Amino acid sequence: MTTMALAEYAQQLTFEDLPPSVVDKAKYIILDTIGCALGGSQTELVRVIDTMIRQEGGHPICTLIGRSEKSSPAWCAFRNAAAVNALDFGDDNFYGHPGSTIVSTALAVAEEVEASGRAMIAAVVAAYDVVARVGEAVNPSPERFAQVWGVGTHQVFGAAVAASKLMRLQGDDFLHALGLAGVSAPLPSGLCWNFEARPLSWHKDSVHWPAWAGLTAARLARAGFIGPRAVLDGPHSFWIMSGSDHFEPDALTAGLGNDFKIMDSSFKPYPACRWSHAALDAVGIIMQKHPIDVSDIAAVDIETFHLLEDYQFMDYAPANLVDAEFSLPYPVAMALLRIPPGPDWYAPERMVDLEVRRLASLVRLHTTDEMNRLCREENLWAARAIITTHTGASYSAMVPVASGSPSNPLPEGALERKFRQASQAVLTPDQIEKLLARIKNLESEGTIAAVCELLRGAESGSREPA
Incomplete structure (x- = not known):
C-alpha cells in the first residue's frame, strides 16, 4: 500500500540520511517560517485567535510565538500556523504553503517532547517529502480547479508526519495517524473566500486547521485510536475526498528517499500572494x-x-x-x-x-x-x-519566474534580512541575533527549549507586544 510506504519512509528517515544541502534548506525554511510568525503575531487576525485561546484555557505547555503566554500543543500549532500565514509571507510550492503548517506543528511537538534540533530537522524534511507528493498526486485538472480548489487541505499530512515522527510513533500507530489526518482535513474552500464580495475571509489559505488536525490525529493514534489504514490508496481515497478529479498514485512514491521535496519550496520576498x-x-x-x-x-x-x-x-x-x-x-x-x-x-x-x-x-x-x-x-x-x-x-x-524560486533564488543574506525585518517589532536586536544563530546551528541544539524561550519575546526580555 502506498500509504504504508510513505509511513515507513517517514518513520525511518534520520538526520544522518540528509545531504548537507537538504539540512541547510530545512534550517532556512524553519528560520523563514519563524520570522514570518513573529511578524504575523502582531496582526489583528492573530490577536483575535489569541483572545479565543485565552478563553479556551488549556495546559500551558507550548509557546505562542511573540507572546508571553503558553497553550496546549494543538492550539499552539493552530495559532502559530495562522501567524506565519497572516502576512502571506511564508514559503510556498506549486501546491500550497507547507512551512506554515509543518514547522508550526513540529515546533509545538518538539517543545512538548523535548526533541533535539536534529530530530526537528528530520521531521520537517520527512513532512515536506510526504506533503509535496500528496499535493502533486491529487492536483486537479484546470477544469476542476475552476470548480473547487483549496490550499491547506493536503497539508494535514505534513502536520501528521511531523508530529508522529517527533512523538516516535511506530508501525500501525504512524499509519493510523496518517489515516486520521486524511479524514480530518479541511475542505478545499478557495472559492468561498469572498472574492466576489470582499472583505476576504481571514481563514484564507487554511494552513492552521491542518496543523491542528494533523497534530490531533497523531495524539489520537498515540493513545490507541484506530484510523483508516489506506487513506491514500484506491478510487475512494483522499484524492477524491479532497475534491480532485485527477490522481497520480505513482507520484506518491517517485524518488522517495532521493528527491527531497523541501528543495522545491520557494521563499517569498514580498508579503503578498x-x-x-x-x-x-x-x-x-x-x-x-x-x-x-x-x-x-x-x-x-x-x-x-x-x-x-x-x-x-x-x-x-x-x-x-x-x-x-x-x-x-x-x-x-x-x-x-x-x-x-x-x-x-x-x-x-x-x-x-x-x-x-x-x-x-x-x-x-x-x-x-x-x-x-x-x-x-x-x-x-x-x-x-x-x-x-x-x-x-x-x-x-x-x-518569467518570480524571485525566491529555486530557479531564481534570493541573493545571499536576503533571508536573514527578511527575518530581522519581520521580527523587529517583537524582539530586541540582541535577541534577533541570538535566535538567528541558534536556528542556523539548530542541529547542535540538544533540545529546542532555548529557541522557544527567545520566541516568547516578553519573558525573554524583549518589548511586550501590544
Whole structure:
C-alpha cells in the first residue's frame, strides 16, 4: 500500500540520511517560517485567535510565538500556523504553503517532547517529502480547479508526519495517524473566500486547521485510536475526498528517499500572494534601473495571467491586510515607494495613506495570451510591468519566474534580512541575533527549549507586544 510506504519512509528517515544541502534548506525554511510568525503575531487576525485561546484555557505547555503566554500543543500549532500565514509571507510550492503548517506543528511537538534540533530537522524534511507528493498526486485538472480548489487541505499530512515522527510513533500507530489526518482535513474552500464580495475571509489559505488536525490525529493514534489504514490508496481515497478529479498514485512514491521535496519550496520576498510576485519583481527592476520620481508616473500596466483577473485582484482600496495581500495595486504601490517588504506594508496609517492610494489607482491589469500560455503549459506565474511617465517615457521589464524560486533564488543574506525585518517589532536586536544563530546551528541544539524561550519575546526580555 502506498500509504504504508510513505509511513515507513517517514518513520525511518534520520538526520544522518540528509545531504548537507537538504539540512541547510530545512534550517532556512524553519528560520523563514519563524520570522514570518513573529511578524504575523502582531496582526489583528492573530490577536483575535489569541483572545479565543485565552478563553479556551488549556495546559500551558507550548509557546505562542511573540507572546508571553503558553497553550496546549494543538492550539499552539493552530495559532502559530495562522501567524506565519497572516502576512502571506511564508514559503510556498506549486501546491500550497507547507512551512506554515509543518514547522508550526513540529515546533509545538518538539517543545512538548523535548526533541533535539536534529530530530526537528528530520521531521520537517520527512513532512515536506510526504506533503509535496500528496499535493502533486491529487492536483486537479484546470477544469476542476475552476470548480473547487483549496490550499491547506493536503497539508494535514505534513502536520501528521511531523508530529508522529517527533512523538516516535511506530508501525500501525504512524499509519493510523496518517489515516486520521486524511479524514480530518479541511475542505478545499478557495472559492468561498469572498472574492466576489470582499472583505476576504481571514481563514484564507487554511494552513492552521491542518496543523491542528494533523497534530490531533497523531495524539489520537498515540493513545490507541484506530484510523483508516489506506487513506491514500484506491478510487475512494483522499484524492477524491479532497475534491480532485485527477490522481497520480505513482507520484506518491517517485524518488522517495532521493528527491527531497523541501528543495522545491520557494521563499517569498514580498508579503503578498505569490501570483503577484513576478509583477512586483518587474516593477522593482524598473525602479532600480531608472531614476523615476513617483510623482512623474502616469500609469503602471501589468501584463500577467488570468487568475489575477478571475479572482478580482484589482482592489484599489483594500479593507484590511488580507485584502491587501490579494490585491495587485496595493503591493505595486509599496514597490513603487520602495517600502521594505514586511509587516510595515500593512501598518494602519499606510493602508489609508493618500499617496499610496494615488499610486495604486495608476495600476492597470492586462491578461495576455503569452502569460496565460506560460501559466497553463509551463506552470509559470510570469508578468511584465510597463511604467509610463507624464513626460511620455516608457520603461518595461519582464519576469518569467518570480524571485525566491529555486530557479531564481534570493541573493545571499536576503533571508536573514527578511527575518530581522519581520521580527523587529517583537524582539530586541540582541535577541534577533541570538535566535538567528541558534536556528542556523539548530542541529547542535540538544533540545529546542532555548529557541522557544527567545520566541516568547516578553519573558525573554524583549518589548511586550501590544
